[in-house]
Amino acid sequence: MVVEVEITSLSTADSPRISGIDQEHVEALAVVQSPLPPITVHRSTMRVIDGLHRLRAAELRGQRKIAVKFFDGDTADAFVLAVESNVTHGLPLTTADRKRAAGRIIASHPQWSDRMIASVSGIAPGTVAEIRRRAPAEQAGTAGRVGHDGRVRPLNGTEGRRVASELIAENPQLSLRQIARVASISPETVRDVRNRMMRGEDPLPQRGKRGGGEGVASAPSGGTGPTVVPDRDAGQDRTAVLKRLNADPALRFSETGRTLLRLLNIHTISAEEWDEIIDKAPPHCGRIVAYLANECAEMWAEVAVRVQRKVAETA
Secondary structure (H helix, E strand, O other): OEEEEEHHHOEOOOOOOOOOOOHHHHHHHHOOOOOOOOEEEEOOOOEEEEOHHHHHHHHHOOOOEEEEEEEOOOHHHHHHHHHHHHHHOOOOOOHHHHHHHHHHHHHHOOOEOHHHHHHHHOOOHHHHHHHHHHOOHHHOOOOEEEOOOOOEEEOOHHHHHHHHHHHHHHOOOOOHHHHHHHHOOOHHHHHHHHHHHHOOOOOOOOOOOOOOOOOOOOOOHHHOOOOOOOOHHHHHHHHHHHHHHHOOHHHHOOHHHHHHHHHHHHHHOOHHHHHHHHHHOOHHHHHHHHHHHHHHHHHHHHHHHHHHHHHHHHO
8 A cells, every 4th residue: 555654754764775876766766747656665664665766856846745655564574675676676776785785684684595685686696595504603594495386495405305314205196295295305416316226226326426415316327317397386486587588688688688588488387298208209209309418518618617616716
């Protein structure tokens, strides 16, 4: 609900912007003829969460009141909303602002995963991880981290894999999701554990091997073993992320950007569609398909590493 409040009753303290407001931006907003969107205010403190420049523009216009949407929550969540709002629209936060904000969110929400904090603060997950490493020990977080999907995953997946392997051995009829919930690991990791057990391998990947991390299966040697299929929730999450990417002008209006979007969109099919593809793959083509799938996985892994490195270098 939008209400009008007295400008003098609002506080502008605790902004995520280190350098304060941009006066040129304020003056540009002040001459806009159409009404500006409501600002967001933390109800309990009356602090402006989002819309400081709009507030200053209203003052410059000589307004006594301004349209406000209230946020009900604690101070830490109000700061998170302030950062997220200023990353997604309006005058963007500087890199220094975003890194500083990420450090503060790590302190207030240590249970959040690096990717979750990165999505809020607008920096790379690797940069968040580096900031977390430099943070005091008490800010490092718990034994698990909360991801985008709200699920808690352990920092060390070894125990989760061990529990999953025991559950699979004792109750092979349990679904991936049931085991994942009990073991506090992702369904993809459960699938990898099950695949390893079916091949007679140790469910715990050896250290230093590619794909030994949480939620990622290692590539079978020779390219003939089963591959890991994304679960339904992961597919839906990728679809939501790609929807945002598809709307990005930097990608939509360049040939290389459109090529990248086409390649990424191929992988948004559901778990059921993957199952159907695998089930209907002709047996005599199985080894070739598995080989090419692993080759593509290797190629995408290299793309991921190089893109993350580039993001980290520019962050």
